[in-house]
Amino acid sequence: MADTTTRAKLQWGLLNAVVVVFALIPVLWIMSLSFKTPATLTDGKFIPREWTLENYRNIFDTxxxxxxxxxxxxxxxxxxxxxxxxxxxxxxxxxxxxxxxxxxxxxxxxxxxxxxxxxxxxxxxxxxxxxxxxxxxxxxxxxxxxxxxxxxxxxxxxxxxxxxxxxxxxxxxxxxxxxxxxxxxxxxxxxxxxxxxxxxxxxxxxxxxxxxxxxxxxxxxxxxxxxxxxxxxxxxxxxxxxxxxxxxxxxxxxxxxxxxxxxxxxxxxxxxxxxxx
Amino acid sequence: MADIVLDKVSKKFPDGTIAVRDVDLEIADGEFVILVGPSGCGKSTTLNMIAGLEDISSGELRIGGERVNDKAPRDRDIAMVFQSYALYPNMTVRENMAFPLRLAKLDQATIEQKVEEAAKVLELTPLLDRKPANLSGGQRQRVAMGRAIVRKPKAFLMDEPLSNLDAKLRVQMRTVVSRLQKRLGTTTVYVTHDQTEAMTLGDRVVIMRGGAVQQVGPPQELYDHPHNLFVAGFIGSPSMNFLPATLEEGRLRTALGDVPIGDRIRRELSRADAPRELILGIRPEHFEDAELVDEETRRRGIVFEAPVDIVESMGSDKYVYLTVEGERATAAELKELAADAGAADFTGVGSHLVTRLSAESTVTEGENRRVWFNLEKIHLFNPADGRNLTLREGRAAGALAD
Missing domain, CATH: 1.10.3720.10 (MetI-like)
Known part of the structure; x- marks a missing residue:
C-alpha cells in the first residue's frame, strides 16, 4: 500500500515538474535575456555570461x-x-x-x-x-x-x-x-x-x-x-x-x-x- | 416574555398558492407550542411569518399585545434556531453568541458576561474559542441555541432544530430543549415534522395540513380524541389502523367481523346526509391476544381470527402484523399520510393491521391467531370529509356509546 502511494507521489511529482518547467522556461528565458548585454544577447546561453542592469535602467529612463x-x-x-x-x-x-x-x-x-x-x-x-x-x-x-x-x-x-x-x-x-x-x-x-x-x-x-x-x-x-x-x-x-x-x-x-x-x-x-x- | 396571537393569519404567494389559510392561534406567555404536519403543510411558513422573514398576506399577528405585522424581524425581539443551525462560520462560538448583543450595542463587559452565562447553561464554555467548523453536530446545535437565548428575547422560534442530528443525539437534545424551555420560561414555537418530537416536547400541539390548522391541544388529547382522520393517522407510532366499514342493518360490516354500534352513533348515521361507507380506526394497543383477555374485558370488544404475518418482539410488548382480507380504506387524508411516510407506492396486497400485543402472548408467525379489540376505543370517520363521528363535545367515546 505504502509502496503504491510513494510511486503515485513520484509520478505526480514528475508530471507536476514537467508542467512547471514547461510553463516557466519562456519566462526564465526572458528574465535571462533582460540581464544580458547587447553583445551577448544572441549567444544562446541560458545563464548570462555578463550580467547587467543596463536594460532596466534604460526603460525606467525613458x-x-x-x-x-x-x-x-x-x-x-x-x-x-x-x-x-x-x-x-x-x-x-x-x-x-x-x-x-x-x-x-x-x-x-x-x-x-x-x-x-x-x-x-x-x-x-x-x-x-x-x-x-x-x-x-x-x-x-x-x-x-x-x-x-x-x-x-x-x-x-x-x-x-x-x-x-x-x-x-x-x-x-x-x-x-x-x-x-x-x-x-x-x-x-x-x-x-x-x-x-x-x-x-x-x-x-x-x-x-x-x-x-x-x-x-x-x-x-x-x-x-x-x-x-x-x-x-x-x-x-x-x-x-x-x-x-x-x-x-x-x-x-x-x-x-x-x-x-x-x-x-x-x-x-x-x-x-x-x-x- | 410575551404571548403570541395569530388572528386569521394567511399567506398567499405571488404565484397564487395559499401556503397558510386563516390560522387562529393563541400562544400563552411561557407556553411551548409545537407546529407539526407533513412537509408542505405550512408550518414553516407560519413560523417564518411569526419571525418576520415572510410577509403576512392577511390577518394580524400580535406579540405581547402589540401588532407586529409590519415590523422587521429585528424589531420583534424574538430569536430563532434554524434547522441548518446557520452559525456564522467566520466567527468563533463566542463571537457567534455575542453577535446579537453586539448588534444591540451593549457594552463589552455586559456582552462578555451574558455570553459566559449562556455558555454555562449549555455547557459550551470549553468551546467558546472554536470555530463552528471544528464542532460536532450536537455542539453546533447547542451554539445555535446559545445564540438564541443569550439576549433573553420575548420568544423562541425553532425550525426543526433537531432533524439534522442522528437518532440517539436527537433524543438527548430533546430533553435539553425541554429543560431549557422550562428553566427560562420563554414562549416557544417549535416546528417539526416528527410526531414523536411533537408528542414529547410540547405543552400544546398544533397539527397542520394544507395550510390549515386541523386540531390544537395537549399531546394526549390529540392522541385520544382526534377530530379527524388526518390527526388520527398522523399522531401515534405505529400509526392507527384504518379499515373500510359499511353500515348494514344497524351494524358495521368490516373485515374484522360485524361491529355493533351504540344509539348515539346510530342516530348520527341515520341522518339523511350521513355516509353509508365509513372508515374504522383502531390504535395498535387496543388489540390483544384473545387468550390473554378475561371474560369481562372480552365483552367490551370483539374477537376475530387472522393470519399472522410478522411478529416483532420489542421486549416490553410484541408488534404483530396481521393480514386481513378486503379493500384498504381510502381517503384523501390517508393518501397524503402515506405519501408523507414515503409509502404511497408500497402497499402490498390486501390490508395489514399493526397490533401491539402483550409480551406474554405466544403468537408465532404463519399461524392463524384469535385477536380481540376494544370497541370502546375505536373511532369512526367519514371518508368524505374525514370528520371523527365518535366525537362528542371533543371527546371520543367509541362505537358503543349511547
Missing amino acids: DQFVRALVNSIGIALIATAIAVVLGTMAAYAIARLDFPGKRLLVGVALLIAMFPQVSLVSPLFEIERQLGLFDTWPGLILPYITFALPLAIYTLSAFFKQVPWDLEKAAKMDGATQGQAFRRVIAPLAAPGVFTTAILVFIFCWNDFLFAISLTSTERSRTVPVALSFFTGESQFEDPTGAICAAAVVITVPIILFVLFFQRRIVSGLTSGAVKG
Missing part, C-alpha cells in the same frame, strides 16, 4: 515606459474596482432574488462575454472619437468594465450561491438590518469570491492589447502592452530586445504581487461549519 506603467496600473485598478463593486451587487441580486428578466440578464451577460472583441474595435473607435473619449483613461476603462462585468457576475454569483441563505435570515433574526447582514455576515463569506474575481478582472485589464492599441494614440493613455510594441532603440541601429525583455519582466511584477497579496485571502472552505451538510 518617460515612455514609466508613463505607460502608470496608465496601466491606474486603468486596471479603476476598472477592477468598478467591475467588482457592480458585479458584487449584480451577483448578489442574481443569487438571492427572483425578479422578472433574471434569466435574460444572465443570458445577455454571457453573450457579451462571448462576443468577439475584434468586431467591436472599429465601432468603438468611431464612437469614442465622437464622444471625445478616444485616447483617454475612461476610453479604456469603459470597455474593460463592459467585458469584465460578465466575468465578475458569473464568478461572484457562483460564490454567493454557496453562502447559505439561512445565515442571512439568522443575522436578521439576531437584529441586523439588511445592510448589516450583508456587511458582517455575507460579505466576509463571499470575500474569497470577491478576491478571485478581482484577480481575474485585473489580469484581463492588465493584459489587454487589442483595445489598448486601437483606442489610444499617445502616451496620455497608452498602456504597457502597447508601449512595449512601440519600443525601439535610441537609434534605429540599436537592438531593443534587451529593453523589451526587461519591460516584460517589470510588467509581470504587479500581477505577481497582486496575486500573492490576495491569494492569502482565498481560503477555500471558509463556509464550512455554517450549516450542516
Whole structure:
C-alpha cells in the first residue's frame, strides 16, 4: 500500500515538474535575456555570461515606459474596482432574488462575454472619437468594465450561491438590518469570491492589447502592452530586445504581487461549519 | 416574555398558492407550542411569518399585545434556531453568541458576561474559542441555541432544530430543549415534522395540513380524541389502523367481523346526509391476544381470527402484523399520510393491521391467531370529509356509546 502511494507521489511529482518547467522556461528565458548585454544577447546561453542592469535602467529612463506603467496600473485598478463593486451587487441580486428578466440578464451577460472583441474595435473607435473619449483613461476603462462585468457576475454569483441563505435570515433574526447582514455576515463569506474575481478582472485589464492599441494614440493613455510594441532603440541601429525583455519582466511584477497579496485571502472552505451538510 | 396571537393569519404567494389559510392561534406567555404536519403543510411558513422573514398576506399577528405585522424581524425581539443551525462560520462560538448583543450595542463587559452565562447553561464554555467548523453536530446545535437565548428575547422560534442530528443525539437534545424551555420560561414555537418530537416536547400541539390548522391541544388529547382522520393517522407510532366499514342493518360490516354500534352513533348515521361507507380506526394497543383477555374485558370488544404475518418482539410488548382480507380504506387524508411516510407506492396486497400485543402472548408467525379489540376505543370517520363521528363535545367515546 505504502509502496503504491510513494510511486503515485513520484509520478505526480514528475508530471507536476514537467508542467512547471514547461510553463516557466519562456519566462526564465526572458528574465535571462533582460540581464544580458547587447553583445551577448544572441549567444544562446541560458545563464548570462555578463550580467547587467543596463536594460532596466534604460526603460525606467525613458518617460515612455514609466508613463505607460502608470496608465496601466491606474486603468486596471479603476476598472477592477468598478467591475467588482457592480458585479458584487449584480451577483448578489442574481443569487438571492427572483425578479422578472433574471434569466435574460444572465443570458445577455454571457453573450457579451462571448462576443468577439475584434468586431467591436472599429465601432468603438468611431464612437469614442465622437464622444471625445478616444485616447483617454475612461476610453479604456469603459470597455474593460463592459467585458469584465460578465466575468465578475458569473464568478461572484457562483460564490454567493454557496453562502447559505439561512445565515442571512439568522443575522436578521439576531437584529441586523439588511445592510448589516450583508456587511458582517455575507460579505466576509463571499470575500474569497470577491478576491478571485478581482484577480481575474485585473489580469484581463492588465493584459489587454487589442483595445489598448486601437483606442489610444499617445502616451496620455497608452498602456504597457502597447508601449512595449512601440519600443525601439535610441537609434534605429540599436537592438531593443534587451529593453523589451526587461519591460516584460517589470510588467509581470504587479500581477505577481497582486496575486500573492490576495491569494492569502482565498481560503477555500471558509463556509464550512455554517450549516450542516 | 410575551404571548403570541395569530388572528386569521394567511399567506398567499405571488404565484397564487395559499401556503397558510386563516390560522387562529393563541400562544400563552411561557407556553411551548409545537407546529407539526407533513412537509408542505405550512408550518414553516407560519413560523417564518411569526419571525418576520415572510410577509403576512392577511390577518394580524400580535406579540405581547402589540401588532407586529409590519415590523422587521429585528424589531420583534424574538430569536430563532434554524434547522441548518446557520452559525456564522467566520466567527468563533463566542463571537457567534455575542453577535446579537453586539448588534444591540451593549457594552463589552455586559456582552462578555451574558455570553459566559449562556455558555454555562449549555455547557459550551470549553468551546467558546472554536470555530463552528471544528464542532460536532450536537455542539453546533447547542451554539445555535446559545445564540438564541443569550439576549433573553420575548420568544423562541425553532425550525426543526433537531432533524439534522442522528437518532440517539436527537433524543438527548430533546430533553435539553425541554429543560431549557422550562428553566427560562420563554414562549416557544417549535416546528417539526416528527410526531414523536411533537408528542414529547410540547405543552400544546398544533397539527397542520394544507395550510390549515386541523386540531390544537395537549399531546394526549390529540392522541385520544382526534377530530379527524388526518390527526388520527398522523399522531401515534405505529400509526392507527384504518379499515373500510359499511353500515348494514344497524351494524358495521368490516373485515374484522360485524361491529355493533351504540344509539348515539346510530342516530348520527341515520341522518339523511350521513355516509353509508365509513372508515374504522383502531390504535395498535387496543388489540390483544384473545387468550390473554378475561371474560369481562372480552365483552367490551370483539374477537376475530387472522393470519399472522410478522411478529416483532420489542421486549416490553410484541408488534404483530396481521393480514386481513378486503379493500384498504381510502381517503384523501390517508393518501397524503402515506405519501408523507414515503409509502404511497408500497402497499402490498390486501390490508395489514399493526397490533401491539402483550409480551406474554405466544403468537408465532404463519399461524392463524384469535385477536380481540376494544370497541370502546375505536373511532369512526367519514371518508368524505374525514370528520371523527365518535366525537362528542371533543371527546371520543367509541362505537358503543349511547
